[in-house]
Amino acid sequence: MHGQHPKLPIDLYLGLEPTDEAEGTYDQYVEKLRKDLQMAYMIAGSRIASKVQKNKYLYDKKAKEAELEQGDRVLVRNVSIRGKQKLADKWQHSPYLVVKRVNPNIQVYVLKPEFGGKHKTVHYNLLMPCYALPAIPPDHPMHIPRRQPFRPNTRIQTPTRHTNRAAAAQSDAESESSSSDEDWAQRIRVQ
CATH class of the missing domain: 1.20.5 (Single alpha-helices involved in coiled-coils or other helix-helix interfaces)
Structure with missing residues (x-):
């Protein structure tokens, strides 16, 4: 030891x-x-x-080396999911098009959304080729729109709450003053 x-x-x-x-x-x-x-x-x-x-x-x-060519359609993994979400979509709804490969030695690709939007730079591990997925234009009824970020509604406070409080405080003050007047009158009678 x-x-x-x-x-x-x-x-x-x-x-x-x-x-x-x-x-x-x-x-x-x-x-x-x-x-x-x-x-x-x-x-x-x-x-x-x-x-x-x-x-x-x-x-x-x-590991499988898969080459994506310019113009290939891919789905991007939904990395915003946190915790246990066994029924959530693991892939984003709208497909992307491969614009180019950043470096021939690394499988990192520049993507653009199929129907317009900002370019993304993503590693191949977060991509899934979707050759057989049909193209759905944004004006088609089957198109799933992008979700807007959740913004909670803020309540507008009405002035009636404040006037009710003021009225209640005023009535309390009046009742106290009247009760104090009654107490004073009783004290004088007792003496």
């Missing part, structure tokens, strides 16, 4: 003397500890490197 072997009663009974490997000077202990830590660091680094290579091999074995 704590870098030392404990001296147990069984050791005394059996006549065993624990060997102290830590005997020596402070400098020798520090040097030995430094070498042990360097060795542990090298072993951990080599094991991490081998695990990285193994994980890369397993990922590359299942």
